[in-house]
Amino acid sequence: xxxxxxxxxxxxxxxxxxxxxxxxxxxxxxxxxxxxxxxxxxxxxxxxxxxxxxxxxxx
Numbered sequence: 917x918x919x920x921x922x923x924x925x926x927x928x929x930x931x932x933x934x935x936x937x938x939x940x941x942x943x944x945x946x947x948x949x950x951x952x953x954x955x956x957x958x959x960x961x962x963x964x965x966x967x968x969x970x971x972x973x974x975x
Contacts (some may be wrong), residue, residue: 925970932962 936958944951 921970925966928966928969929959929962932966933959936962 933955936955939958940951940954943954
C-alpha cells in the first residue's frame with residue numbers, strides 16, 4: 917500500500933464510519949444496543965466499499 921492511497925483509504929473508512937455512527941445514533945435514540953449494531957454494520961459495509969473506491973475502479 918502506498919502512503920497516499922493508505923491515507924485515502926483511512927479517510928474513506930473514517931468518513932463512512934462517522935456517517936454510520938450518526939445514522940445509528942439517530943435511528944437508535946433510546947436503544948444503545950441498536951445504535952451500536954447499526955454502527956458496526958455500517959463499518960462492515962464501509963471497509964470493502966472504501967477499499968473498492970481507493971484501490972479498485974481500474975486505478
